[in-house]
Each structure stands twice: as structure tokens, then as C-alpha cells.
Amino acid sequence: xxxxxxxxxxxxxxxxxxxxxxxxxxxxxxxxxxxxxxxxxxxxxxxxxxxxxxxxxxxxxxxxxxxxxxxxxxxxxxxxxxxxxxxxxxxxxxxxxxxxxxxxxxxxxxxxxxxxxxxxxxxxxxxxxxxxxxxxxxxxxxxxxxxxxxxxxxxxxxxxxxxxxxxxxxxxxxxxxxxxxxxxxxxxxxxxxxxxxxxxxxxxxxxxxxxxxxxxxxxxxxxxxxxxxxxxxxxxxxxxxxxxxxxxxxxxxxxxxxxxxxxxxxxxxxxxxxxxxxxxxxxxxxxxxxxxxxxxxxxxxxxxxxxxxxxxxxx
Numbered sequence: 001x002x003x004x005x006x007x008x009x010x011x012x013x014x015x016x017x018x019x020x021x022x023x024x025x026x027x028x029x030x031x032x033x034x035x036x037x038x039x040x041x042x043x044x045x046x047x048x049x050x051x052x053x054x055x056x057x058x059x060x061x062x063x064x065x066x067x068x069x070x071x072x073x074x075x076x077x078x079x080x081x082x083x084x085x086x087x088x089x090x091x092x093x094x095x096x097x098x099x100x101x102x103x104x105x106x107x108x109x110x111x112x113x114x115x116x117x118x119x120x121x122x123x124x125x126x127x128x129x130x131x132x133x134x135x136x137x138x139x140x141x142x143x144x145x146x147x148x149x150x151x152x153x154x155x156x157x158x159x160x161x162x163x164x165x166x167x168x169x170x171x172x173x174x175x176x177x178x179x180x181x182x183x184x185x186x187x188x189x190x191x192x193x194x195x196x197x198x199x200x201x202x203x204x205x206x207x208x209x210x211x212x213x214x215x216x217x218x219x220x221x222x223x224x225x226x227x228x229x230x231x232x233x234x235x236x237x238x239x240x241x242x243x244x245x246x247x248x249x250x251x252x253x254x255x256x257x258x259x260x261x262x263x264x265x266x267x268x269x270x271x272x273x274x275x276x277x278x279x280x281x282x283x284x285x286x287x288x289x290x291x292x293x294x295x296x297x298x299x300x301x302x303x304x305x306x307x308x309x310x311x312x313x314x315x
Contacts, residue, residue, distance in 0.1 A: 033219060033221060035217065036216060037093060037099060037137075045085045046082060047283055048081075048082040048083065049078055049081065050280075050281050052279050053076065053145075054279070055074060055243070056277050057260050057273070058107070059258065060271050060272065066109050066111060070106075071105070071106055072107055073102075074102070075100065075151040076279075078099035078100070082283075094141055098140070098143055099157075100135070100151045100152070101134065102249075104130060104131065104133075104251055104252055105206070106128075107124065110123060115176060117178055118173035118200065119171065121171075123169070124168070125162055125206070127164065132159070133160040134158070135159075137154050137217065139154065146187075146247065157218070158217070158218065159212045160209060161209045165204065170200060170236060170238075172267055173201075175268075182197060182239055183197070184197035185239070185240040187240055187241065189244040190245040190247055195262060195263070195266055196264065197238050200267065203234055205232050207228065209229075210228060210229055220286065227286065228285050230285070233280050234280040236277060238266055238267050241276070242278070260274050262274050
């Protein structure tokens with residue numbers, strides 16, 4: 001293959017790569033979908049679901065070590081809908097009915113860095129681990145943050161599998177000497193009322209595949225073969241001042257009950273670490289048609305053949 005053929009091949013490959021990126025970008029762009037919060041009646045064209053404050057618990061994660069794997073659980077409830085056409089409020093939400101989400105994630109510590117600002121840990125999702133999220137609808141309001149109950153009541157309306165982290169980190173500012181310990185739970189209800197906590201903050205973004213959903217609740221864009229989802233703005237703190245710290249969690253895979261054991265100081269005593277989730281937006285997107293990937297493969301093979309043919313002629 002001569003230099004000219006190589007240049008043609010390289011140019012064509014770059015063009016195809018750009019086209020493929022464009023196809024994936026268009027296919028996976030956030031797409032408005034129709035959502036009926038109660039499975040019937042009023043529906044809304046929205047971009048995503050806005051979940052409020054919730055609880056997260058990483059079991060067996062204290063003290064953190066690079067390479068350590070542990071299980072995280074979280075539970076929360078829907079508070080709003082997002083998007084240009086979303087209503088400012090959903091009538092009856094959290095007063096006459098509820099939508100809740102529970103999840104479990106298998107995580108591994110990928111790095112630990114200590115500076116004067118604190119100790120920062122980063123995390124990766126274990127794709128082969130026990131990872132699952134479930135969304136429920138209940139015509140009554142039964143969730144209780146302090147008790148950690150009522151989050152799996154009602155009808156299961158969607159099941160999702162977390163597949164990767166967009167990003168995930170947490171900085172413990174107390175371990176770096178920057179901030180002193182403080183009361184763990186100042187809400188007056190729930191877990192750890194007599195405990196203290198390291199001060200720390202973090203965030204996590206998660207990609208998920210939608211395994212199943214009830215069509216009377218979710219109506220994806222026309223022609224969408226598969227839905228994927230992402231969770232963003234999932235801000236975490238190591239103490240509870242907005243909602244109570246839950247006394248229990250539910251494993252969405254096995255339905256087992258997990259009771260937190262944070263010890264005298266959340267973050268150092270362990271073995272568990274409990275976190276307040278300030279809220280997050282869960283958006284949905286369409287997976288590109290399989291034909292897009294096939295066409296890209298055929299195009300690539302064709303370019304390689306063309307370059308070889310031209311190279312043979314030049315020789």
C-alpha cells in the first residue's frame with residue numbers, strides 16, 4: 001500500500017469515525033418522552049425525572065483502600081419533572097401518591113489522594129457485580145426517610161441496570177485536617193442521632209440500561225428501539241441536615257433488609273458509611289438503531305478494500 005493509499009484510508013477512517021460519533025451523539029441525545037405519573041390520566045412530555053433528597057449506604061467500606069470493592073444502596077423519591085414542557089408541579093405527587101427509586105451498586109475504589117484539603121477517593125462501577133435500580137408507583141404515600149421504609153411499596157414500573165459511572169468521587173475534608181467532625185444527624189429522627197461524622201462531599205454520575213418499563217407510565221419517542229438512562233447531579237454529604245438518616249435499606253435484587261452500622265463516627269468507625277443524597281436528575285435517551293453500527297462496519301470494510309486496491313495498482 002503506497003503513501004497515497006494510506007492517506008486515503010486515514011482520511012476515510014477519520015470521516016467514518018466522525019460520522020459514527022455523530023450517529024451515537026444523535027441516537028443517545030437526551031430525548032423528550034411522555035410520562036404519566038399515575039399510569040393513567042394526565043401525562044407530560046418531559047426530559048427527565050427529578051428526585052429529591054435521599055439516603056445512600058456503602059457497606060463494609062470503612063476504611064477505604066485502593067482496590068477495595070463494596071456494595072452501595074440508595075433510596076429516594078420523585079419530587080419533580082424536568083424539561084422545557086415539564087409542569088412546575090405535579091398535582092398529588094407526595095401528597096396522594098408517590099414514585100420512589102431504590103438501587104444497589106457494586107463499586108471499587110480506584111484511587112486515594114490526601115492533601116491539605118482532605119482525602120479524595122474515586123470509584124468505578126463493577127459491571128459484572130450486583131447492580132440494579134427499580135422505580136415504583138404507589139397510589140398512597142408511604143415512604144419514610146427516617147425509618148427507611150415504604151420505598152418498595154406499590155407497583156414496579158421500571159427496572160434498570162447500572163452499567164458504568166460517568167464520574168464518581170468523594171472528599172473527606174476531616175481526614176485532611178481541614179474541617180472538624182460534626183454531628184452526624186441533626187434532623188432529630190432516624191439513624192445515628194448520637195454519632196458524629198467526618199465532613200465530606202462528593203458526587204456520582206451513573207449510566208443505566210432500561211431493562212423493562214410499564215408503557216402506561218413511560219412512552220419513549222416513536223421508533224425508539226431501546227432506552228438508556230443517566231443520573232446526574234447526585235451530590236453527597238457525609239452528614240444529614242436536610243432529611244433524616246435512614247434506619248434501614250432494602251436490597252432491590254433480593255429484598256433483604258440492610259441495617260446501617262456506622263459506629264461512633266461516620267467515616268472512620270464503620271464498617272459502613274452513610275451519605276445524604278441532595279437529589280438528582282434522571283434523564284432518558286434512545287440507543288442508536290443497530291443498522292447504524294452495521295453501516296459503519298460495512299463502510300469501514302469498503303474503505304480498507306478500496307485502499308488496498310489502489311495500493312495494488314500503484315505497485
